[in-house]
Amino acid sequence: MTMLIFFGRSMRLSGLALLFLFPFLLRAEILEKGIWAGKDFKAIGAGDVLVAESPLAAVFICKHGTSNYDLLTKFESWTHSPDHTAVPAFAVIVLDNEEQHDVAEEVITQRGFKIPVLTTSEDLLDGSQYRLALISENQLKTFPDFDLAALTQAVGTVAQASSPIMTVSQTPETTSPRKNQARNPLYVNQRYEFSIRWPKGWDYKVARNGDGAVGIPPEGLPLEARVWAAPEIKSDDPSDPPPYVQIKDYLNYLKTQARGEIQVESKLKVFDGDIEGRDYTYSYVRAGKEGQPDMKYRGRIQAFVVDGIAKLVCVEGPEEVFKQNSNEIEKFIYTFHPFIE
Structure with a gap:
């Protein structure tokens, strides 16, 4: 992107x-x-x-x-x-x-x-x-x-041209998403002005509050993806880049699902035109639910802030599945734009 x-x-x-x-x-x-x-x-x-x-x-x-x-x-x-x-x-x-x-x-x-x-x-x-x-x-x-x-x-x-990837877990900003029956791979959010193209074979659900969408992946592919927007979270430190602050907040949220710390593996500065953002790859051990074992997860999140609105895309999944689909995940994220042309 x-x-x-x-x-x-x-x-x-x-x-x-x-x-x-x-x-x-x-x-x-x-x-x-x-x-x-x-x-x-x-x-x-x-x-x-x-x-x-x-x-x-x-x-x-x-x-x-x-x-x-x-x-x-x-x-x-x-x-x-x-x-x-x-x-x-x-x-x-x-x-x-x-x-x-x-x-x-x-x-x-x-x-x-x-x-x-x-x-x-x-x-x-x-x-x-x-x-x-x-x-x-x-x-x-x-x-x-x-x-x-x-x-x-x-x-x-x-x-x-991206291959099948992802699905998503709910975050606090998502409320009862409904299925989009149009199956247009290009999702455009007119309210917050951003867009992304879902991979072939994917459907997606649009959140009722209009903040974004979550992916419906091909059966058997345990990856998670979501794109959303929300009012910008401010930092007490004015030197903190706004996109970094949004990612930091999301990773703090992930700690509620993790065993131990979130490990940041790479930090990128990204530009879409003149708009500057941040792109992080991270990993953590997700706590098992209902008797399921803990599992190592890896994720990638990209964030921009435009006129006080944070715009983010995130992909997560079991470590090995994430590795196997890393090229497709990268292509998917490159289609994310924090504006509407």
């Missing part, structure tokens, strides 16, 4: 904080998964190399050079344009030597790029000066001649 800026896994936050204070400590990192698993990357500024592990993303790869940075400017403008389906987006600068990293970082800083930018000495260009590409299904599809129109069409198709 959005351009993502990875803050990194929770276990790496202290190290990331050191990078803000001491950038000279930055070292290349070897990716553990994705199409570039085993390759070295460095992040520029507050970026994180984990963005390159994303299973779905638009990416501009180029050699270090002025004309290519001009194309990068156009690529970033494309990520904020209203006529494309947003997916994670980042750039990779291919360097001739390690010394060019500092020069590239200065250029990126001066030009004010906001998307994540990485550098690498790996050969990702096959002799070309640049590549405009889409990462999807563990493959890299290239669009010749910097064809942003073709990229727009491709990401729109991929973002809407």
Whole structure:
């Protein structure tokens, strides 16, 4: 649904904080998964190399050079344009030597790029000066001649093509949802102005109070999903980003169902156009009910705040089921928009 800026896994936050204070400590990192698993990357500024592990993303790869940075400017403008389906987006600068990293970082800083930018000495260009590409299904599809129109069409198709996933447990804001018989996969909430596209094979129920909807999944799929809106919850600390405050409140609610603490596994900053949000992946042990055993659960929640209204989408399920459907869950969340176009 959005351009993502990875803050990194929770276990790496202290190290990331050191990078803000001491950038000279930055070292290349070897990716553990994705199409570039085993390759070295460095992040520029507050970026994180984990963005390159994303299973779905638009990416501009180029050699270090002025004309290519001009194309990068156009690529970033494309990520904020209203006529494309947003997916994670980042750039990779291919360097001739390690010394060019500092020069590239200065250029990126001066030009004010906001998307994540990485550098690498790996050969990702096959002799070309640049590549405009889409990462999807563990493959890299290239669009010749910097064809942003073709990229727009491709990401729109991929973002809407999601496989079966989810179901949802009630939260305090949901009251007696009723089934939507229209079966239109695109759910639009006119009251709070947000939308999401449910996966193929799914139905959904609309809450009577009009705050959102919960998913009705294919039989036998024990995942949970919900999209909703509510008045923004305020923090006593004015420095807290509003989307973070909404997620924190939801995780506090989850503690009523959990054995022990909620473990936050990753924290992302997300953008849909100019609207900034947060995206967290978390896990916890859900307490068993009516003689059922406790079970490890994993979830993902994304939140935006627009004009005092919090807008959220959440997916949860047993840990192994969540892992098996992680790509489909990601595609589903990318269709969430905190506005109506």
